[in-house]
Amino acid sequence: MNMKHIFKASAVLLMLFLVSCSEKLEDINIDPNNSATANEKVILPTVLANVGYIVDADLNAASFLWAQYYTWGIGVALGNQERFVSEPDDFDGYWGDTYANALIDLKFLSKSSSPAYRGVAKALQAYLFQGLTDHFGDIPYSESLSGEIAEGSILAPKFDAAATVYTGLATLIDEAIADLSVASSNDIGSEDFVYGGNIANWLKFANSLKLRILLRTSEVKSNESAIKALIDNGVFIESASDVAVVPFQDKAGAFNPMYGLFERGVGDFYFASNATLNKLNELIDPRGTAFYSVATSGPFLGQLRGVDQGAVDRDVPFTDPSANYSGSSDIAYGPDNGVILISDWEVWFLRAEAAARYATSDDDAAAFANAVEHNFDYLGVSGAGAYIASLNYGGSLDQKLNTIGIQKWISMNGTQEDEGWIEARRFDRPGNRIFTEGIFQNPPNSVLPAGTFPASWLYPASERSLNSNAPAQRSITDRIYWDN
């Protein structure tokens, strides 16, 4: 090989090198696996699926124990929740799913040029933020969701007081209603699998949610005039066709979240709590078999049989088959159950309460009867009329609130368990401790003193370790600001 060839070879190598450099370095680093852009049409469905998951798997599946609808049961070691032991890690999932999955996408939608998307987004933001504050009290609100450089790079959002959050929620829901009022029904299509783009229904949802928000502070701050105005002017979720439901299916990829969560684990091993069954028996309430399954074997064959709250039933053989007891019904637990965000009976309960408290334009007794009846209808249980009559709704405001509170708690069983726990806390009023000194049972292994029940969730471990503005950890017996 002579020099000439070597130079040729070197030249080729050098050329190769230069060619390999010609592509701009910064172009190489454009992520091929993720999109640089998105639009409302593809963001909204993700939000709705996330909201369905959050409400059912993060909230309902956790709250049905503390609402005392269900308990761990026979043959199972007691879980922490039954002993009222909470660990901050327990709440990371709900917190993260809500802020980092759903709310951030809602923020994207809330900046849409379409008032339809903006209105839906703000209504759902209000819905989720209310859920957060109802469990944790003070939460990041005004500075939240602003991590992006363009949003100010707020990496440690401050926590706003729960009262401030409630003020903000009222404003936010008003904005949602204003946007929806001018929205065109054609903007959102079938990608909205809650209402199919029906703006009128979203407006009902927003008004119903506004009523929920305004009434929640009833024990600490009256919103009487706002509520009256709302009842006078608003359209609400009134019937089964208006109910806000995220649909799920019995098929891979779309299973009901609570079902998926439990089936992924060891299955649904919860049993009917005697706290609920005792109350149902006392009221001769026919809905028991709609909430729970009957025992299919053993001494209580064909009947409802529960377990005392938080007690491993050691009076019977440890290995009694679960079929000897009552578990969940198909309505409460199933692969294709939709997740209800706000039900028609919930709204009727809110309207009954508003009418009883503030003498709105609704008739409270009629609204109350509607509420119970709509729940019976949903559950497919007959005899609503006689049952409602047997409740003798009436009397003093406290008596009315007690009746509404207990019936609302019963009606949330199996469908809106988390709202059931929240409202049980609100209706459990000073002088009328209808749950904590009435219905609820003290778990024998509770780490709290007898008669003391959880009233909030701990701040999630991840938020506390990562956010320098997070407050000191609380106790689960601390009450949320609206809870007396």
Add this chain to the structure above:
Amino acid sequence: MKKLSLVLTLVLFALGFAMAQRTVTGVVTDDGGEPLIGASILVKGTSSGTITDVDGSYSVSVPAGGNTLIVSYTGYETLEVAIGVSSQLDITLRGGVVLDEVVVTALGVNRNARETVYANQTVGADDLLSVTNKNTLEALRGKTAGVRLSTGSGSVGASTRIVLRGESSLTGNNNALIVIDGIPIDNQSTAGGAESSTAGYADHGNRFNDINPDDIESVTILKGPSATSLYGSRGASGVVLIKTKRGSEKGRSMRVDVNSSYSTETAYILLQRQDRFGQGYDNSHFDSGENWSWGPAFDGVVRPWTSPVDTDGDGALEALVRPYSAVPNQLQDFFNRGNTATNSIAFSGGSNGFTYRLSYSNLNQNGILDNTYYKRNTLAFSASAKLSDRLSSDFSVSYANTNQNTAQEGSRAFEGNNAYAMVVQSPVNIPFGELRDYTSPYHDVNGYWGSYSSVNPYLILNEYGNEGKINNFLGNASLRYNVAKGLDLVGRFGTNLVTTQIETWTPPINPDPQLVWTDDLVLTSRETKQTLVGNYTSFSQQNLNLDFTAQAEYKHNFSPDITFDISAGVNTFQRQTQFLTGSTNGGLVVPGWYNLSNSNLAALSSQNLTKYRILGVLGNARLGYKNFAFLEYSARNDWSSTLPAANNSFFYNAVGLSLVLTDMFDMSNSNVLNFAKLRASYGTSGKDAGLYLLSSTYTGNPTIAALGDFSIFFPFNDVPGFTTGNAIGNPDLKPELTTTFEIGADVGLFNDRLSVAYTYYSADHSNQIVEISLPRSTGFTRTVSNIGRMTNKGHELTVTVKPIPGVVRGLDWELFATYAKNVNRVEKITDEISELVIGGPFTPGVTLVAKEGLPFGTFKALAPLTNDAGQVIVDPNTGYPLYTSEEQYFGSFQPDFIAGFGTNIGYKGFRFNILFDVKQGGNFVSQSKFFGEFNGTTVNTTTYNREEFVFPNAVYENADGTFSPNDIAITEQGYFTEYDLAPSNYIIDASFLKLREIGLSYQLPRKWLGQHISDASLSVFGKNLRFWLPEENAYADPEINGPALNGNANGIETTQTPTAKSYGVSLKLSF
């Protein structure tokens, strides 16, 4: 002082000191006792010398003042032997090791060891192959200072993580760069299965596993800044330089080496289990489906232990029976005796400027777990040619094909695919050895004894699949052209192409309702067995690395005393990866057929593509003075694709000095201090960012909830969805910067009877590109920023002692020890954030964090609450200890020090070696302990004989704030099952002392071999023979605590497959 000098004088006298002129005679032999013909003998410091004759004997006259003979022979270590009182001096030379070592340095430059300005340590083939290892990294244990190795699993083909001088990057990759013949390889780990520590993951190894250990000539560890700066960004965590074998022009025209070994492996079980109480609960109730060992005390009464099933169709139920008692060797018998056969052959030779080497190896391993195997075939070819007086080339190519079926690891037995976890979480009276026949009606899906989602572990091992097929192609070509005297141009091109195909599957399982035996053998039914719809996932990955370097090298001697060389060049590296995953959806249609077209619903797919490039310009200059002082300067500038255009260029450099004091002050005649070198270096190195961190993105069709068969994902209800990505992009990233200072000495004493290498280093890793976990209230989970700072400071020491060289003819005895202590500290994260989560929370609630002021990888967990007197405070309602309100910190996974020691003894062809290694300090989280306690199988669950007890040394707090002694009785079952112990109970000491290797080989005398065989040796060896653990660790091997793989989360034990103890024989032949 007087005393010391007296001692020294005596010692020196004993070693022999200056004598009058005389003649010394003797025989020079090799370590096989064979005479060496033509070995050269030189009296040190004089011109007197001779060579040995055909008998290996010599006679040399020693002038006055001569006190040392320098004996050398090609291919053997050069030995300096003190001339004693006797005029007869027989000398044994050791083959294969060169004392005046030539070491490989950055970019493949060979240097005399004395010239290197930084710590480096080379392990040669002899030491690497002292016992047979499947993977050369494994062979480094205990033999090198400051190299920390950990393994993800004891299953076949598992990956090995290698960290030099401690973790340097808070969230980046801390694995050392592996460079083979100048070309960095892709050493990524490949994981299959569910890829999580609990649900299960399969460790398909890292790609260094694909290199045949017999092809490796030496391994050099480069840790300091001047060593790594030349490898740029990728070398910032240190470099492991591998030099592969080449053919030689010396000796026979063709040399053939054959190496065969066979070993058997058994599981080294460290988990201790109680043997007093069996299946059931409440100390009194028996339940044949129960995984708890909280039942009645063993009574030896024969009872059924499998589920009653009608095995013969006669309508009656049958079950197997055995005495109700603990099963001896229960865990041991679950495992098989594994075996490994390795065969390799290499042809090499050369003539007329041309050399070649061709090798083939085959490894066939059957793992200790049923149906796990690892088969590897490698083919490697290398050739070098001197094409003209000025032009030479070197070329090598290797191909490896690996075929593996492994087991999934992870502690989640009941919904996972983890066979051994299923065993660990079973009562102590189940004879697992008898369950092997998982198709027997007594042990199949319906007959298997266990309830609650449990599955016969042999069914898991045999019917679930975790198959990996890996092809690894490594090519390397270089050309060197001598342009003019002292000036060379070098071009080198390397490529590494790895293709990986991993198939994972689970079969459909639809069990009937189960019958179980309860008290008094009453039957009850239960519907809790695992149900699966079946799944098949196929993962295909291709990684392509290209590396190109062009360099000019210039050497010039300004005077005989002053040497100078300089090199400068360009380097470009590009890595492209792509993978495609397909998985069935909604279960399988036809059981037993694993293909995407067997999916119930449309199969799902996902894809990932990456591309990375870095360009560098580098230079290195060296000045030598009188062969005792060396000054070296190296510098590099990189342009990386992962940094923003404005900041993508970064420069770093290093300077180092070495002084051979013994030459400088002409102390070479000293018999005490025969060699002393001081070295110091200071430098910086840079590191670029991870891929695609500069801008925020949206994710297409996200998964809403990962719930296995029950996952919720898009398209959902046939509607596609996008979501805001979880990371906030940072367009302002800058490169990371590491500044290292190191100083050290290499010392030889008493004619190298004692040699010591010591290094102190201090590294400051700043401007770290840290992935910050964000509070979720920001709407995101993470971002990256340049903020973190971490330091590593440490000492490294290697000591070699040859106590009696030449005293006993043919005896060559060496003792060695290595020691490395690294102190790592996270100095700073950000102004707002003082802690980063590196991994977790892992069951039962332990998180690994980087916390300011503490070492990287500190454990964080809730602990039992104590009062000022150190007593545990219990809950007055329950008698169980209360927890601290905040999580506490419990040490890190990093050890206080790692060390190794051992000895090599050669005598007349026999060679014996023994190696221990030690890791002191560091913690790990044991999920074996957690699950064992919950199930009542660990020994500590019987401390109180299953009777009621009062938690000791404890108090409860009264309403007035005073404490009363605890008097509340609790039960062991209640304590370990109803009550969740504070997670800190599962953080335990990870220290160990291991008898790592023992080997005995015999090199057959040449006279037995005839003329065709030039060398033959036979050896027996054992590995992992004995472990000594702290008393509190009755659970697991602290080294098997992945899931190391590619992440930084270490110290998490998830009931992984145990380490294997192995015994083997090997035969080496050379023709």
